[in-house]
Structures are given as C-alpha cells and as structure tokens.
Amino acid sequence: MPSHVDAFSAWLLEGLELTSTLFHVGQYCGAWQASTSGHRRASFHVVLHGQCWLHLPARAQGPARSVPLRAGDAVFLLADSPHCLSPDPLAPERGRETARTGTMTPLDADGREAPGSLGLACGFFEFKSGLDDLMLGLLPDHVIARHDQSALHGARQIFELIRAEALLDPHTPSPLIARLTGLLFVYALRALDGNDELAPCFWSLMRRPAFAPLVAAIIAEPGKPWTTANMAEFSHMSRARFCKLFSGLSGQPPAQFVTLVRMKLAAAMLSTGVSTPDAAEQVGYQSESAFAQAFKRVTGMQPGAWRRTANDADTARHSTLH
Template sequence: MDRLATLLSHFAFSADTFHQGSFCGLSGYPGDTQVGHVHLLRAGRLRFEGPGGQASVVEEPSLILLVRPQAHRLSAYEDDQAELVCATLNFIGGPHNPLTAALPDVLISPLSALTGLQASTDWLFAEAESDECGRALVLNRLFELMVIQLLRQLLSDGSLGAGMLAGLADKRLARALVAMHDAPAQNWSVEALATLAGMSRASFAAHFRAVVGDTPGDYLAGWRVGLAQKRIREGRPLALVADEVGYQSPSALARVFRRRTGMSPSEWREGKI
C-alpha cells in the first residue's frame, strides 16, 4: 500500500530554484502569487517573519516550508553569514488542494531532525556550489525529491497531530484513506471503510474523526471536490468531472461543491483560471 502515490499523481508539483548562495538584507514575499516557498538555510543565522507576524531566529541548518502562498519575510545582517538555497513550489492542481491543506501553514525544522532528507540536502547544497551544466534543472529536481522525502518522514514520524497525513500515518485508517483516494467514485459506506480498517463501525467513525478531523463522509466529499477542482482547471466538462468523482449529475456535484467552497463550479473556475 503506497500512501503517497495517488496523492502525488493527482497533485504533482514542480520546483523552481531562485536563489543559491550568501544572503544579506531583507527579502519579502507578499503571498499574492500562486506558489509556495521552500528555503534551506545551509549555514549562518536567519530571521524569519511569517504569516500573522510569527517571528523566528533560525541559527542552525534548517528547512523552512510554506507549501501554500503565504506572506513572509527573510532577513539577515552581514555578520550573520547566512547561506540560503530557495525555490518556489507550483502545484499543478493549484496551491489549495487536499495535499497542501494537510500541511501546516509554516513548517520550520532543523535539518538534523530530518534524517530522511540528509542525502538529498547534501547533494542539493553541493550542486548549488557547483558550476556544472544543467545545475538549475538538477536543483529543481532535488527540491522536488526533498519535499517527497519530507512527506515520507512526516508519515513515518506521525508528527502531525491531525488531518489527512495524520490519518495516513495511522496503519488502520491509512487503508481506508488510500481506498478513498484510489477509488473516489465508489459509493463508500462507513461499514465498508471500517472493514478495510479492521475496526467496528462505531470505533472506526470515532477514531477517524479524532485523527483526521472530519467524518469519513465529509472527508470523502472534500477529496472529491479537490479532485473536481483539479479537473475543472484542466478544462474538462462538468458532466464528465461529476462522473469521475462519484456524483450522478453535474447538479449533484454543484451542490456539494457550493457547500464546500461557497461557490458554484463555474464561479470557482472563473475566479481561478
């Protein structure tokens, strides 16, 4: 059972490296673009100010990840001797999707705590220093690999308290979640999902709500709407989208879509494309 394969196939992303080397001064990111950001502090000291005024001083090699568009600022003095490698993250299904929604607004972690990323970050830092042909392309692919490895580690550690990734880190709930991810059009019942999890219906429903933060039915509806948004972005007809994500008609999808987003599919499309 691959807990990430379907997620990453539906909500693939690409990285675009925009800085490598020493950093001094102030850089602001207004959060009004459709990309996330990842900053790797290789050495020195860095000041980070995140959304809502969150402020941190980072004093050891660290990862700073803002997977959704978030206003933030980085600053360093010359004496801080900060060295950074930075990239944007562009999700094909848009920056607001079930995968990005499962991650915190800001994730800051020392690299020493992310042992599963060591090989890729070592390679990334070495590549940033080099002047080999194709360096930018290699850096982009290494950032993408690093984020996938981060997702792996988050699942392995079970360090997220609630949400989809917390559910995927739970061995019993993961079977039900992967089944919904793989076959969203299936008419899933709580009984069928509980059987996959090896739990009673009542125990499964309570445990799912406690860990994931939604009822199984609400989670499935959210997953279906997330997939529908991606397909609508791709220009697919609404009737086809409704069938692909498990609704008998476009109007049935539209009702759930409006309940989840506050907009009809056509209103959402006009605002996003």
C-alpha cells in the same frame, strides 16, 4: 510494493504541477535574521552549510518552537507562515518573527566556508491546480526534512546537486536549484511518516495502521459507496469511535475527505473532455445535479466551466508550441 504513505504522496502530487522559484542563494555571517514571510506564497529554505535555528511562533496547533538546522536540512512552509532563521537559539521578541537583518553575500565559488557562516538557498513554490488550498489542507503547515533521516537517503544526492549548482556561479544562481528543490519536497513527504511531532492533519491519519488501508482503498476506488458506516466497518470500529478518531487525527470529517478524493478525480476527467454525467458516475454520484453541487462547493466552479477552462488552457499551450 509501495507503502500506503508513498501511494498517498503520489496521489497528492499527481496533477498539482509543483513549480519552484528561487529567491536568493548565498551566505550570512555574524548577526543576521532571514525570513520568506510576507510574500503570500509557500516557501523553502535549504541549509547548504553551517547551522542555524528555525523559529516558529505559537499557533492554534501548538506552542512556539525553535528548531536546530544543519547542513543538508530543508524546511518547507506550506503557507505564508510567520517564521525566521537566525544563528541564535533564542527566538526573537514577539512581533519581530518576520524581521530581516544582516546582509547575504555570495557563496565562495571554491566551496570554502567562512567561519561561523551559514549557506542558504531560499525560494517559493506553488501548486498550479484549482484544488491547491484543499489539497495542501491535507498536510501540516510546515515540513522539516532532516539530512540524516533514513527516508531521505535518496535525497542526499539531490542536496549535493543543489549545493553544486549553488557553487557554479555565486553571482548568478542556477535555475536548476528550484527544480531540484521540488524533487526534495517529494522526498520530504516520505519523511513525514517518521515525524512524531505532527499537529493534527491528514498525514497523522496515514501513520495509523487502522486508517492507512482505508485511505488507500478510497483513493483506489472513489466511486464505491463510502458511507460513514461502510468506512467504520472497513476499519473494524464502531461508527462513533471511527468518526471521533478520524476527525481528531486528521482535522476533518471522513465524508469531507471522500468528497475531496472524488472531486480531484472528477476534475482530472473533466479536464480531458469527459462529460459531466460520465464523470459523476465514475466518482459515485447517481444524480448529475448532486455531483454538480458538490463539485462547485469544492472547486468554486461548475463542471462545465471547469472543462471549458481546461480546454482553453490546453488550446493556448498548443498554439504557443506551434
């Protein structure tokens, strides 16, 4: 039976249409510093060979960090975060966290690694959904997938495929690398279940036995009357304790999560042509007006406009195919 974390991962990714694009593949030697910051997009780094350090500056959630990375490790930055990779365990001077120095050269086609070099595949990814920002808000700002994590056992084969694709033609990187990296991200979400360094985010909540069943129940039946009192009772807590722990662990109040779950389902239904009254009823709203207000507050669009936009996009896809 899938764990609550696996079920939550599937729910989170459903309908988000994860797409990845490759930025560059190659190797660095000597003194260098690499970063994907400044492109206003989420990004990734996959270490193909060698070792390096990931430098993350201080943020509101915690102090600056310098994290060692080895071959097979991957980093996913879910926002355009200041950061850099370098061979130096010491972080760069303040203000130079996003500087780029050194020259990336093609990988050796025969797989030989230059002494002291680092093989790297970097790129960007995005989720094509009107709920992107809200859904990504349920995750930490970065995810590190370790090659030796037990939860990533199946991902090792994906890494080997990425490495094999990178070596096919060092001068013309394979587009399959970006697609394979998207799969690697799915595995990385599983690995979060064993991450003890998470800053407050929704995933922290999923690791607590008192809350994971509640989250799973809300996702399974969003139309139920999930009041704060009902959720506290489900979790066997007083209302005050429930609200304090939920908000402290996830960084958002419980009612906000319930609304997001409902609007995610409603958006999917509207996209398939379901009427606004039917969608409202399915996600627990007795008033169509209240539903429309909540939907616009979450998505920025009225339900009818969302449905028309989805229908227009579907019509455009079909006309392209034919």
